Amino acid sequence: MVTALGSLAAWSWLLLGQGMFWRTDVRLPPRREPAAWPSVAIVVPARDEAEVLPRSLSSLLAQCYPGEAELYLVDDGSRDGTGELARRLAAEHPGLPLTVTSPGEPAPGWTGKLWALRHGIALARSGPRGEPAYLLLTDADIAHEAGSLRELVSAAETAGLDLVSQMARLRTAGLWERLVVPAFVYFFAQLYPFRRVNRPGARTAAAAGGCVLLRTEAAVRAGVPDSIRQAVIDDVSLARAVKRSGGRIWLGLAERVDSVRPYPALGDLWRMVSRSAYAQLRHSPALLAGTVAGLTLVYLVPPAALAAGLAGGRPALAATGGLAWLVMAGTYLPMLRYHRQSAALAPLLPLTALLYLLMTVDSAVQHYRGRGAAWKGRTYPRPSDA
Known part of the structure; x- marks a missing residue:
């Protein structure tokens, strides 16, 4: 129950305190044509x-x-x-x-x-x-x-x-x-x-x-x-x-x-994300562990809490997990609309987050195998090793 409450608290903060990240109305600012067009x-x-x-x-x-x-x-x-x-x-x-x-x-x-x-x-x-x-x-x-x-x-x-x-x-x-x-x-x-x-x-x-x-x-x-x-x-x-x-x-x-x-194919998207995911975390095992824990708490706990609450006859747990999942799906809807996709994909965000979690872990595994960030036949070391 504590973990489910933590996930709901995280979503409450993300909804209101993370710069309204979920809104898709940030488009080119008001503009007028200049008197002389620059080169x-x-x-x-x-x-x-x-x-x-x-x-x-x-x-x-x-x-x-x-x-x-x-x-x-x-x-x-x-x-x-x-x-x-x-x-x-x-x-x-x-x-x-x-x-x-x-x-x-x-x-x-x-x-x-x-x-x-x-x-x-x-x-x-x-x-x-x-x-x-x-x-x-x-x-x-x-x-x-x-x-x-x-x-x-x-x-x-x-x-x-x-x-x-x-x-x-x-x-x-x-x-x-x-x-x-x-x-x-x-x-x-x-x-x-x-x-x-x-x-x-x-x-x-x-x-x-x-x-x-x-x-x-x-x-x-x-x-x-x-x-x-x-x-x-x-x-x-x-x-x-x-x-x-x-x-x-x-x-x-x-x-x-x-x-x-x-x-x-999924493999194409997997390579696109994993080639730079661990670089985003500055090749830090601590940041990787924190990212895995954070993705689990924020995206995976809500559906798990809902399922466990319904299966175990614990209505408070089910309600907490369900509410967190509802907030999550609601914040995803504007991005789906922007990409002209069905709202039915919104409840599947935990599955997508799980894929991203696995891609990030794979990015770290490839790095420690010496493959690093790769793109079209080139592999790059971490900056400190370049």
Whole structure:
């Protein structure tokens, strides 16, 4: 009974005291079009992205932006013809000027994505058109509707923001995607409540790496990407660096930015989460143990208490567990609606949380087996070992 009461107390606090993380109304802030549109360089790191590039790159080439904008695709050692496909798409879909480049293998101490971003940003800043006012850092699996860049710049200019990031709407086509993907964003928002991120005086800082508009002078002031070159969770590290250097940041959910990467099988989603879960915990056994205990108390105890109370004729225990489960499912409903999913998935959140718990433990196991954070053929050590 004590454990069930602890779970209910935890949900009461999460409902009211964790920055209203469960609400999905944090969208681009009010904005107006600037009198003069600043220049933008779009930098896309890409490694073996031929499958998704026709949708994502074509959407970037077609951006309707009134000012100067150019596109840099950094081919990070692809083996599937990503660079050649990018050039062909640019020829077939004329739009923003495209430069395709390759930086070679990462230098020691760099992750592949940040090495590619470093190369792309340096190329953009030294281009014939002069240093751009903004950098749009976007992943190769992210598709932008035609006015996305215009809205991002308008928001940054209107509010005086140094970093504007949108959490792309992730794909939820298959069974496992419907079960796991909305929870991914839900858990992220629970860790980094968007309202706290967007509060200038708050310590909380985060970004969504798929879509980050960054003021160039803020990048220089924060020393990025060099200052975060070893980061596996690069988006959060980037936001922290910008905020620590005095920059104003904003993070919210996207309406016109979508991920087109498919995760059709549970194994695909498992690898996506487990490759960086233990890095999120700073490779700490103590934090891992605390995370497992916390997930168990918050997500697994309510249904277990309800079942035990009903089976054992203990109505108080059943009511406590049932109420905690009801609050949990209620906070999940807005995220399901945002992803256009059925409300019937809300009571299944304990099952999804159990999967995430197992993914996190597996991430730690892979780390101690020497496999570390892995992505498309590369494995990264912990930063202190790099």
